[in-house]
Structure formats: structure tokens, C-alpha cells
Amino acid sequence: MKKLWPALLLLAAACSPKKEYNADLLIKNAVVYTVDSNFTVANAIVVNGGKVLAVGSIDSLENKYLAREVVDAGGKAVYPGFIDAHAHFMEYGLGLQNVNLVGLKSWDVILDTVSNYAIKKTEGWIVGAGWDQNIWANKAFPNKARLDSLFPVRPVILSRIDGHAAIANQAALNIAGVKPGQKIIGGEIETINGKLTGILVDNAVGIVTRKIPAPTEQIVQTALLDAQKNCVAVGLTTVDDCGVPYQLINTIASLQHKGDLKMRLYLMLADQPENYNYLFKRGAYKTPGLNVRAFKVYADGALGSRGACLLQSYTDQPKWNGFLLSQKTHFEEVAKKIAAHGFQMCTHAIGDSANRVMLKIYAENLKGKNDKRWRIEHAQIVSPQDINTFGENNIIPSVQPTHATSDMAWAIKRLGAQRLKTGYVYKDLLKQNGWIPLGTDFPVENINPLYTFYAAVVRKDLKGFPEGGFQMENALSRQEALRGMTIWAAKANFEEKEKGSLEPGKFADFVILDNDIMKAKGSDLPDVKVLKTYINGVKVYDKK
Incomplete structure (x- = not known):
């Protein structure tokens, strides 16, 4: 009889029904913020084939679906994958290979940092970014004299935190042929007492940077993958990369096709003839991971x-209003041809004068209510007289809340108390169309979208200043802020039907956090961490 048992067991196994999986993944015991139209909250989500299959109660879903993998979220909150509606993904990745100057408190410390970098990287240009004179004791632009002394032959260029100013040493200026007193439209080459200081503002920066050898294809690929690694670690699943060359499309598409680059990207091509010619001839480019249908234009520079470009003089520099980066006719011509070809126009506009110029040009082309979703990037200082133009023409203000909390300490010096009230007016801008996309503008600001949420809702810096929050009448609610970095950011990219909320049929892009940002204390928000990030239902980051 004992000899029969193995045979009987095998027969029983063969006769028993096989498990038939009808889902790839089940996340249970969670607080799932779907961010659908009703802002529904569930406790489980089912994924199959890279898309959300169902969202609801664990009892009903477990009875209906048998998943190959089951994850117990342990009561943690799940959100749609965060979307950064305005960033510089490629630039950020390249910057990881250069000198990081962010947060350094003096010119002396910067020089020491650059010197140490030069010891490790002994050849070629020295390129760095992130200095900010507003956090230094004297708050004045630096002079290149000591940079020349340290690097008399090797070219050096160090960009300001906003990317709209830089300091170059004489070696770099010589290579670019920059001369004292030289003039340029939409830029400034600082000259004092007939001598170059090394400071270049806006279009003047490009005179030098165009002389830097272009990165190799391998360097570009490494930069993209390095950027991806840091993005998924903070819960980003889609990033809008603003102002890139058309050649980047093939590199990204190739990396995505091979499965190396899993990040979804929305590319805005730079305001250059070759980019217009490429996209107008080829048409919009769209895959599940890559969307190219927009152009990024720069109206003016940065406040810092x-x-x-301001309507009235800077409070701390009388008789100086800033400037447009191109002639008004250029913006008019660009808007007309973008409209004629059916693409999206996204324009960097910081000052109230720049915003007014671009809003008028937009209105002339959009002609009232429409669904073209043309965007003003930053919309930082806007005259109260111009606010309604956003709503009247369905112009989308694309804003970055951490700019408010980074700028507030010194912006009052640039603008004065009265005019500062017209800046960073996110609630007023939200009211125009009933929705507003949010971003970080990294690497200008920190890459972490949870800082975006904190700045939008609490309106304080990471030190908790100011105590009552900065101009709290323009704070966003938590629900508005979450929508701004998920479904509204997707809508700004014409992608709200495929991502931005956890609903059946949409991409299974989501994050699990260690604390619920919809309920956590405001002061705790900056410390919230991403536990897991999923793209297409596949885990791409695990804190462990």
C-alpha cells in the first residue's frame, strides 16, 4: 500500500485544476489615492499588462483576481506616479558629471570646490553650476580675478543656480572672443572700468557655452540613466524636459526601446530653426514613453x-527693468508658425512685462476659448491687469512652488513689498482655468516633488520659515497640490487619458510613501520618503 501513495498523489495533482492567473500584481492593505474626478480613495489596486485593471476594496478584488504577485502595503499610502511638469532632465543628468555648486555659502568655498574638482578631472573645460550670490554674505556677483589666477590657461565657466547667468574665466572668454563693452541683444556682458568681470547674463552665456565641446553619445546616455536613477527614487515617473535639441529624441527612443530608460518623458524642443524644421516636417512623435509635440521659448531671464523683464524698475537697481531675450517680432513669428502647425507653445516668462508681452501674443493666436493648452512656464510675476488673460484664452500657467519659498527672502529686495504681492500667485492662477500643473524646474530647484507639495501647501522653506507661511492667500490645498503634480500635469501634456490618476485602463505608474501626505503634519512633509516606485506595474525603485 505504501508504494501506491506516490502514484496516487501524482494522480491527484494532475486532476486538480491549475491556477489561472488573471492579473500581474495586486497591491493590498493600502490607502490608494486614485486622484480620479471624485478623488476616490480605495484600499487595493490590481495591475495587468502594465495598466491598472481595477481599483477598489480588497475583498471584492481578491475574489475576482488571482495575481502572480501580491504586495501588502502595510497600510501605506499609494499615489499616481508624480509628474514634473517643468524640469531639465537631460541638463540635470549632465550636471551630475560636473562641479556641483548648489548651496555653497561663499565665493571662497566655490573656488576651493572647483580647485578640488580640477585635481580629479585634469583635462578639458571645467563646467559647474548652482552658485547663488543671494545666499552669500555680500550678495554681490563675483569677479573672475581669482578664477584667472587659479586657472590661467584652462577654460572655466560656472553657471548661476537659475542658469540665466554665469561667470567665466579669461581663458574661456578668450576662446569665445568676448571683448570688454561688447553688446548683445537679450543679454549682458558685464564690464567695469573697461575690464571684463567674467559675469555673463542670459544670451551672453551662450557665447561661451557654444564653445564647449558637445558631449559624446555615451556621455548623453549616461546622463539620461543617471537622471532616471535619481528621479524614480523620489517618485517621479514622468518628467517634462524643457528646451532640448531634436537629436535627443532618437537617443531617448533607443534607450527606451532597449528597456534601459523606463522614465516617461515629455520633450519641449528648443526655440531653434532646426528643431522647428524637424518637427514641422515629421509631425508629433508619440510612444507610451515619449511625447514630442511642444516647443520651449524664452521670453526673459530670471529675477535672481x-x-x-519688469514693467517698472528693479527696486534694488533703479532705472533697470531687465530685458526680453529676443525682439518682440521673434515671439510673434514663432507663435504664428507654431499655431499654424498645431503644436503646443510653452514660454518661459518671469517678469510682469514679459508675461504681458507673451499673454498678448498668445491671445492674438488663440483667439479666446480653445483646447490648445499653450503654456506660460513660471508665470512668476503677473500684473493683476493681466491675470484674466489666462482664463479668457485657456492659457495654462505652469508653475514651480519651490521658487516661491527659495526666492521669498530676497525677492522683496528686487520687487518691493507691493509688487511682491503680484508674484507666485498660484491660487489666483489656478482659478483661471480650474487646474494648474506643478513642477520643480530641477536642477534650478531640488529634484524632490514632495518639496513641491510642501511649498505649494505650507509655503515655507525647509527650515520652517516664515512662521505663518509666505503669502498664504495663494497657497494650494493638499488635494489641489496632488492634482497639480499628477492628473493636471498629465493634462498639460495632453496625456490625462493615459496617466495622472489610478483608474482602469491607465498606465500603472504609482508610488508608495512612508507617510500619507494628505494627512501628515505640514512640518513633516519634507521628511516623507518614497518606499517604492512603479512604472508600467514594474518596480523601478525600492528603498529597502
């Missing part, structure tokens, strides 16, 4: 470097 006094390149933002």
Missing part, C-alpha cells in the same frame, strides 16, 4: 540675476 535681474534678467527678468
Whole structure:
């Protein structure tokens, strides 16, 4: 009889029904913020084939679906994958290979940092980014004299935090042929007492950077993958990369096809003839991971470097209003041809004068209510007289909340108390169309979208300043902020039907956090961490 048991067991196994899986993944015991139209909250989500199959109660879903993998979220909150509606993904990746100057408190510390970098990287240009004179004791632009002394032959260029100003040493200026007193439209080459200081503002920066050898294809690929690694670690699943060359499309598409680059990207091509010619001839490019249908235009510079174009003089520099980066006719011509070809126009506009110029040009082309979703990137200082133009023409303000909390300490010096009230007016801008996309503008600001949420809702810096929050009448609610970095950011990219909320049929892009940002204390928000990030239902980051 004992000899019969193995045979009987095998027979029983053969006769028993096989498990038939009808899902790839089940996340249970979670607080799932779907961010659908009703802002529904569930406790389980089912994924199959890279898309959301069902969202609801664990009891009903477990009875209906048998998943190959089951994850117990342990009561943690799940959100749609965060979307950064305005960033510089490629630039950020390249910057990881250069000198990081962010947060350094003095020119002396910067020089020491650059010197140490030069010891490790002994050849070629020295390129760095992130300095900010507003956090230094004297708050003045640096001079290149000591940079020349340290590097008399090797070219050096160090960009300001906003990317709208830089300091170059004489070696770099010589290579570019920059001369004292030289003039350029939409830029400034600082000259004092007939001598170059090394400071270049806006279009002047490009005179030098165009002389830097282009990165190799391998360097570009490494930069993209390095950027991806850091993005998924903070819960980003889609990033809008603003102002890139058309050649980047093939590199990204190739990496995505091979499965190396899993990040979804929305590319805005730079305002250059070759980019217009490419996309107008080829048409929009769309895959599940890559969307190219927009152009990024720069109207003016940045407030920190006094390149933002203002209606009235800077409070801390009388008789200086900043400037537009191109003639008004250029913006008119660009808007007309973008409209004629059916693409999206996205324009960097910081100052109230730049915003007014671009809003008028937009209105002339959009002609009232429409669904073209043309965007003003930053919309930082906007005259109250111009606010309604956004709503009247369905112009989308694309804003970055951490700019408010980074700028507030010194912006009052640039603008004065009265005009500051017209800046960073996110709630007022939200009211225009009933929705507003949010981003970080990294690497200008920190890459972490949870800082975006904190700045939008609490309106304080990471030190908890100011105590009552900055101009709290323009704070966003938590629900508005979450929508701004998920479904509204997707809508700004014409992608709201495929991502931005956890609903059946949409991409299974989601994040699990260690604390619920919809309920956590405001002061705790900056410390919230991503536990897991999923793209297409596949885990791409695990904190462990």
C-alpha cells in the first residue's frame, strides 16, 4: 500500500485544476489615492499588462483576481506616479558629471570646490553650476580675478543656480572672443572700468557655452540613466524636459526601446530653426514613453540675476527693468508658425512685462476659448491687469512652488513689498482655468516633488520659515497640490487619458510613501520618503 501513495498523489495533482492567473500584481492593505474626478480613495489596486485593471476594496478584488504577485502595503499610502511638469532632465543628468555648486555659502568655498574638482578631472573645460550670490554674505556677483589666477590657461565657466547667468574665466572668454563693452541683444556682458568681470547674463552665456565641446553619445546616455536613477527614487515617473535639441529624441527612443530608460518623458524642443524644421516636417512623435509635440521659448531671464523683464524698475537697481531675450517680432513669428502647425507653445516668462508681452501674443493666436493648452512656464510675476488673460484664452500657467519659498527672502529686495504681492500667485492662477500643473524646474530647484507639495501647501522653506507661511492667500490645498503634480500635469501634456490618476485602463505608474501626505503634519512633509516606485506595474525603485 505504501508504494501506491506516490502514484496516487501524482494522480491527484494532475486532476486538480491549475491556477489561472488573471492579473500581474495586486497591491493590498493600502490607502490608494486614485486622484480620479471624485478623488476616490480605495484600499487595493490590481495591475495587468502594465495598466491598472481595477481599483477598489480588497475583498471584492481578491475574489475576482488571482495575481502572480501580491504586495501588502502595510497600510501605506499609494499615489499616481508624480509628474514634473517643468524640469531639465537631460541638463540635470549632465550636471551630475560636473562641479556641483548648489548651496555653497561663499565665493571662497566655490573656488576651493572647483580647485578640488580640477585635481580629479585634469583635462578639458571645467563646467559647474548652482552658485547663488543671494545666499552669500555680500550678495554681490563675483569677479573672475581669482578664477584667472587659479586657472590661467584652462577654460572655466560656472553657471548661476537659475542658469540665466554665469561667470567665466579669461581663458574661456578668450576662446569665445568676448571683448570688454561688447553688446548683445537679450543679454549682458558685464564690464567695469573697461575690464571684463567674467559675469555673463542670459544670451551672453551662450557665447561661451557654444564653445564647449558637445558631449559624446555615451556621455548623453549616461546622463539620461543617471537622471532616471535619481528621479524614480523620489517618485517621479514622468518628467517634462524643457528646451532640448531634436537629436535627443532618437537617443531617448533607443534607450527606451532597449528597456534601459523606463522614465516617461515629455520633450519641449528648443526655440531653434532646426528643431522647428524637424518637427514641422515629421509631425508629433508619440510612444507610451515619449511625447514630442511642444516647443520651449524664452521670453526673459530670471529675477535672481535681474534678467527678468519688469514693467517698472528693479527696486534694488533703479532705472533697470531687465530685458526680453529676443525682439518682440521673434515671439510673434514663432507663435504664428507654431499655431499654424498645431503644436503646443510653452514660454518661459518671469517678469510682469514679459508675461504681458507673451499673454498678448498668445491671445492674438488663440483667439479666446480653445483646447490648445499653450503654456506660460513660471508665470512668476503677473500684473493683476493681466491675470484674466489666462482664463479668457485657456492659457495654462505652469508653475514651480519651490521658487516661491527659495526666492521669498530676497525677492522683496528686487520687487518691493507691493509688487511682491503680484508674484507666485498660484491660487489666483489656478482659478483661471480650474487646474494648474506643478513642477520643480530641477536642477534650478531640488529634484524632490514632495518639496513641491510642501511649498505649494505650507509655503515655507525647509527650515520652517516664515512662521505663518509666505503669502498664504495663494497657497494650494493638499488635494489641489496632488492634482497639480499628477492628473493636471498629465493634462498639460495632453496625456490625462493615459496617466495622472489610478483608474482602469491607465498606465500603472504609482508610488508608495512612508507617510500619507494628505494627512501628515505640514512640518513633516519634507521628511516623507518614497518606499517604492512603479512604472508600467514594474518596480523601478525600492528603498529597502
